[in-house]
Amino acid sequence: MDARMWGPDYYKAQQDTFVQKGLLLPGEYLEYFCYNWEDTSIAAGTGTLFEDTNVRIDQDADFVALANVYSATDPNILVRFINEDTGQYLYNRACDVSSIAGSGIAGNTVGGQAEEYLYYACPLCCPMRINGGPIVTMQAADFNNSGTNALYFTMHGAKIRKGQAPWLQNYKRRSPFVYSDTVQVAANGAIPMNLPINQDADFAVYSITAWMDGNATILIKDGGSDRIWMDRAMRIRNMVGNGQKPHILEAPRMIYRGTGITVTLADLSGSANDIRLAFHGEKLFR
Numbered sequence: 001m002d003a004r005m006w007g008p009d010y011y012k013a014q015q016d017t018f019v020q021k022g023l024l025l026p027g028e029y030l031e032y033f034c035y036n037w038e039d040t041s042i043a044a045g046t047g048t049l050f051e052d053t054n055v056r057i058d059q060d061a062d063f064v065a066l067a068n069v070y071s072a073t074d075p076n077i078l079v080r081f082i083n084e085d086t087g088q089y090l091y092n093r094a095c096d097v098s099s100i101a102g103s104g105i106a107g108n109t110v111g112g113q114a115e116e117y118l119y120y121a122c123p124l125c126c127p128m129r130i131n132g133g134p135i136v137t138m139q140a141a142d143f144n145n146s147g148t149n150a151l152y153f154t155m156h157g158a159k160i161r162k163g164q165a166p167w168l169q170n171y172k173r174r175s176p177f178v179y180s181d182t183v184q185v186a187a188n189g190a191i192p193m194n195l196p197i198n199q200d201a202d203f204a205v206y207s208i209t210a211w212m213d214g215n216a217t218i219l220i221k222d223g224g225s226d227r228i229w230m231d232r233a234m235r236i237r238n239m240v241g242n243g244q245k246p247h248i249l250e251a252p253r254m255i256y257r258g259t260g261i262t263v264t265l266a267d268l269s270g271s272a273n274d275i276r277l278a279f280h281g282e283k284l285f286r
Contacts, residue, residue: 001012003123007206008168008174011207011264013166013251015029015030023129026179027163028161028162029160029161029163029165029166030159030161030165030251031159031252032159032250032252033157033158033159034230034239035055035057035230035231036153036232036234037055037152037153037280038053039151040150041148042141042148044147045134045142045145046143046145047094050078051139052106052137052139053137054135055137056133056134056135058133058231059133060159061159062130062131063129065156066124066156066251067102067124068124069101069104069119069122069238070097070103070152071237072149073148073149074147074149075094076096076144077140077141077143077149077151078097080093080138081137082136083131084137085135086133090128100122101121101153102120102122103120104241114225119246122158130179139155143207152234156250157251158244165252165255166254169284171202171284173285174283174285175201175284176204176282176283177201177280177282178278178279178280179279181195181276183265183270185266186272186273187271187272187273188270189266190267192262193275195262195263196262197223197256197257197258197259197261198283200259200283201284201285202252202283203259203279203283204252204253205252205254205279205280206280206281207246207247207281208239208240208249208279208280209242210241211242211274212273213269213273213274213275214260214267214271215264216265216275217233217234217235217236218264219263219264221264222255223262223263224251225259228263252281268278
């Protein structure tokens, strides 16, 4: 998505288009969410030995897949997906993971260590609605044949919720705003980051950026509703970008005034890890 296009007008047009095409029914709206497939022990091979990783789509809502991102020990991996609900594969044959998913590119570095990542996702050519409840299986095979491989694959999109999109309600005034914070995560440790939302206005989140000393996992939750933004803690590089190439959410997340955003960060670098997160969006004044 072009960063110049993001914001309420873009999401409103997206919502209307999905209704017109029958992807959404009147009285439904999109709330950002993502699912993650992780296989950390893909055997070295020549692209013929596939291993299955299963993820169940939550029963509380159907899911619309909109973009793919991955990170891997070695990108020489073939993947294919099957929807166990329909028995259908999503591709006619296994694809090179880099041909169906984007991957973060290191931005500024200090001492050879990447501190921020440009977010590159591969958008689906058309949205894909998946019913809530079934299992979606990722089958992955290494074709570099040089050692055990690992793949972290994220399908970004949105859960389909009932009702009017809260960020489309008639607010008195709207104003751009950023909530941010910095924490130091101990080597191999975990720490919560709590971002309280001011009492003066609700907040619609449209994008996320970050700066970090090393790799980590991230889990984000709405402080008011306790709804999580992803099915599990996930690789932070699959979630965030930087100011040059931010992760513009595939759909907004609404955080109400007086509540907050709760983030759990866990270090994977083995060293003290300073992580700065920024949530970009709009203050919505009632």
